[in-house]
Amino acid sequence: MLLEIENLRASVEGKEILKGINLRIPAGEVHAIMGPNGSGKSTLSSVIAGKDGYEISGSIRLDGEEIMDWAPEIRSRAGIFLAFQYPVELPGVGLSSFLRACVNESRKHRGEPELDASAFLALMREKATLVELSQELIRRPVNQGFSGGEKKRNEIFQMAMLDPKMAILDETDSGLDIDALRIVAEGVNKLRHAERSMLVITHYQRLLEYIIPDRVHVLMDGAIVMNGDRNLALTLEEKGYDWIRAEQEVSS
Amino acid sequence: MTNRPHAVQSVDKLRKQVPPNFRDEDWKYTQFPHFQQYKIQPPSVPGIGKGIPPSDLPIPSIDEAWVVVVRNGVIQPHLSHLPEPSSGISVCSLPGTQMGPSEESELGRGAIALKHGHYFSQWALEQNAAGLLIEVKKNVVAQKHLLIHTINDIPESESVLPCHHVIQLGPNASLTFSEVMEGIGAGMSLSLHEIHMGFGSSLKHNQLQLWGNTHECIQQVLVNQEKESQYAHFAYCAGGGKVRNQLTVSQEGPFAHTELTGLVLPGAGEHLDNQTLMRHCTPNCSSRQRYRALVGHNGTSVFNGKVFVDPEAQKTDAYQHHASLLMHETAVSNAKPELEIYADDVKCSHGATTGMLDAGEIHYMRSRGLSEIQARMMLQDAFVRDLLDSLPVETLRSWCLNHCVDRLHALNQLTV
Numbered sequence: 001m002l003l004e005i006e007n008l009r010a011s012v013e014g015k016e017i018l019k020g021i022n023l024r025i026p027a028g029e030v031h032a033i034m035g036p037n038g039s040g041k042s043t044l045s046s047v048i049a050g051k052d053g054y055e056i057s058g059s060i061r062l063d064g065e066e067i068m069d070w071a072p073e074i075r076s077r078a079g080i081f082l083a084f085q086y087p088v089e090l091p092g093v094g095l096s097s098f099l100r101a102c103v104n105e106s107r108k109h110r111g112e113p114e115l116d117a118s119a120f121l122a123l124m125r126e127k128a129t130l131v132e133l134s135q136e137l138i139r140r141p142v143n144q145g146f147s148g149g150e151k152k153r154n155e156i157f158q159m160a161m162l163d164p165k166m167a168i169l170d171e172t173d174s175g176l177d178i179d180a181l182r183i184v185a186e187g188v189n190k191l192r193h194a195e196r197s198m199l200v201i202t203h204y205q206r207l208l209e210y211i212i213p214d215r216v217h218v219l220m221d222g223a224i225v226m227n228g229d230r231n232l233a234l235t236l237e238e239k240g241y242d243w244i245r246a247e248q249e250v251s252s
Numbered sequence: 253m254t255n256r257p258h259a260v261q262s263v264d265k266l267r268k269q270v271p272p273n274f275r276d277e278d279w280k281y282t283q284f285p286h287f288q289q290y291k292i293q294p295p296s297v298p299g300i301g302k303g304i305p306p307s308d309l310p311i312p313s314i315d316e317a318w319v320v321v322v323r324n325g326v327i328q329p330h331l332s333h334l335p336e337p338s339s340g341i342s343v344c345s346l347p348g349t350q351m352g353p354s355e356e357s358e359l360g361r362g363a364i365a366l367k368h369g370h371y372f373s374q375w376a377l378e379q380n381a382a383g384l385l386i387e388v389k390k391n392v393v394a395q396k397h398l399l400i401h402t403i404n405d406i407p408e409s410e411s412v413l414p415c416h417h418v419i420q421l422g423p424n425a426s427l428t429f430s431e432v433m434e435g436i437g438a439g440m441s442l443s444l445h446e447i448h449m450g451f452g453s454s455l456k457h458n459q460l461q462l463w464g465n466t467h468e469c470i471q472q473v474l475v476n477q478e479k480e481s482q483y484a485h486f487a488y489c490a491g492g493g494k495v496r497n498q499l500t501v502s503q504e505g506p507f508a509h510t511e512l513t514g515l516v517l518p519g520a521g522e523h524l525d526n527q528t529l530m531r532h533c534t535p536n537c538s539s540r541q542r543y544r545a546l547v548g549h550n551g552t553s554v555f556n557g558k559v560f561v562d563p564e565a566q567k568t569d570a571y572q573h574h575a576s577l578l579m580h581e582t583a584v585s586n587a588k589p590e591l592e593i594y595a596d597d598v599k600c601s602h603g604a605t606t607g608m609l610d611a612g613e614i615h616y617m618r619s620r621g622l623s624e625i626q627a628r629m630m631l632q633d634a635f636v637r638d639l640l641d642s643l644p645v646e647t648l649r650s651w652c653l654n655h656c657v658d659r660l661h662a663l664n665q666l667t668v
Binding site: 049050051052071072073075076077081082084087088089090091092093094097098099101102103105106109141158162 | 610612613615616617618619620621622623624626630631634635637638
């Protein structure tokens with residue numbers, strides 16, 4: 001099992017947001033998490049990536065290793081990648097020098113030699129074509145002056161550069177037009193392989209037409225209330241989240 | 253005391269004055285209340301500076317630059333390489349002072365300082381402070397860069413070493429003039445610069461202030477720009493116990509342009525105050541000011557930038573921006589941009605920001621594998637690098653970059 005989450009609870013200032021999440025993602029699978037606004041989707045992704053500011057309990061294991069006490073950079077170097085819902089602008093920090101430092105930290109962590117400038121540039125050119133990111137954007141500071149779509153593409157580009165085991169895409173589809181959605185999804189699909197798992201967080205079924213998930217989980221009010229295959233996403237699209245609420249009332 | 257009737261007249265007036273105090277808006281954050289009790293450190297005799305330790309300072313080779321080494325107010329001939337007479341540039345001791353061999357000049361020493369100099373500049377005039385007279389003749393474009401390396405060793409506190417440089421550029425003359433300023437000991441370096449820029453002349457003036465952390469400094473640079481002249485000043489202020497820099501630039505002829513850039517890095521217990529007064533007196537002139545302060549643990553930065561637009565100075569285009577980045581909760585930045593505009597057809601903009609590094613930016617970088625310290629350093633480096641890029645002399649720029657990175661390491665160690 002690549003990622004195992006057990007009874008994960010998280011609260012902010014005494015308010016519980018995640019109320020005991022259980023989730024298991026085997027290597028190579030793509031799982032989707034759907035849920036209404038305020039259900040805790042973004043909190044879940046932030047907590048997996050190690051963001052400060054939450055009181056947390058439970059367990060998160062990557063390749064069998066407990067990572068709850070790890071700093072965000074250690075999680076990243078160990079292979080967790082979070083594509084931000086709102087990618088952050090880094091004023092004046094050049095994208096290529098930033099990524100070179102990040103890639104080399106990961107390589108050091110894996111005991112691999114650092115990439116020299118020319119090898120790094122070759123890697124950047126190769127990965128940039130994957131998400132059709134122009135060379136002009138690569139020369140700019142990270143996300144500065146990027147459009148919403150370019151920022152999201154840049155997230156997938158960074159994911160390609162860092163080559164993670166476990167990629168979490170937090171509402172990568174939000175704010176994208178149809179063409180950008182297709183480009184981003186195609187980029188993600190090219191990065192699917194047997195040793196990489198993905199967790200795709202989304203409001204809408206539309207993204208899942210492009211990125212076909214192996215499993216779909218529904219998150220409501222801080223807990224996973226339903227699991228299924230990709231058809232669950234279609235049913236949700238058709239019937240809405242109220243349908244799940246009704247189902248829950250019946251079962252309780 | 254020859255050639256200075258204005259200075260003599262001012263003495264009586266000055267005696268009645270006291271140093272500015274906190275009630276004076278321009279001196280609200282930086283005062284020298286005991287200045288009147290300070291002893292004057294006399295200039296040392298030539299040759300004493302032989303024991304200058306080999307330093308890692310950005311002193312270029314003589315192929316690249318003319319270098320003048322001034323130690324405690326005295327030119328060190330054995331360490332200096334003055335411009336040849338054929339270069340059209342002369343560097344000599346200011347007439348009437350004892351810095352070194354002198355030449356007579358018709359230049360009106362004190363001409364700007366008597367009008368626009370503050371209390372301390374007037375005091376330096378009254379003391380007949382030693383200094384250099386630098387002249388670039390009409391139509392001369394300097395083939396090399398001129399660098400003055402000032403070393404002031406003033407061990408005792410409440411001692412002051414005044415200095416007065418006059419720089420005169422003839423019409424269409426052009427010069428890149430840099431100063432590397434070192435101050436050792438708890439005394440005070442007080443310097444006054446008067447810069448006269450003729451029609452169409454161009455001066456790139458760079459100052460690297462590397463004062464020790466107990467050293468005091470008061471400096472005023474006064475510039476008069478005639479028509480179509482271009483003055484660019486770059487300040488790298490990397491330390492000092494209590495430092496007050498004042499730049500006063502008057503555009504006296506149309507189509508003059510001014511660029512003022514400053515990078516200020518106060519560390520623990522350091523107080524660095526930079527003030528600018530940009531006087532637009534004639535139409536169609538422009539100015540651009542960019543200052544940044546990166547303030548460490550227990551450091552203080554002060555910035556007061558005034559843009560003054562005369563009623564006649566129509567079509568003025570003035571820009572001013574100041575940003576300070578506080579590296580710790582104990583870091584202080586007092587920034588005040590001021591516009592005083594009396595003309596109605598002008599474009600003047602200004603802005604000031606003060607804040608700490610954004611936690612969201614640091615988290616984003618950490619989530620990509622950088623440690624917190626790496627993330628901080630990268631953001632701080634970006635903050636300063638952009639400004640350092642406008643330092644026009646490559647040797648100084650690369651030296652400042654390295655110096656800055658070392659300093660950031662030191663400041664971050666105190667902070668994290």
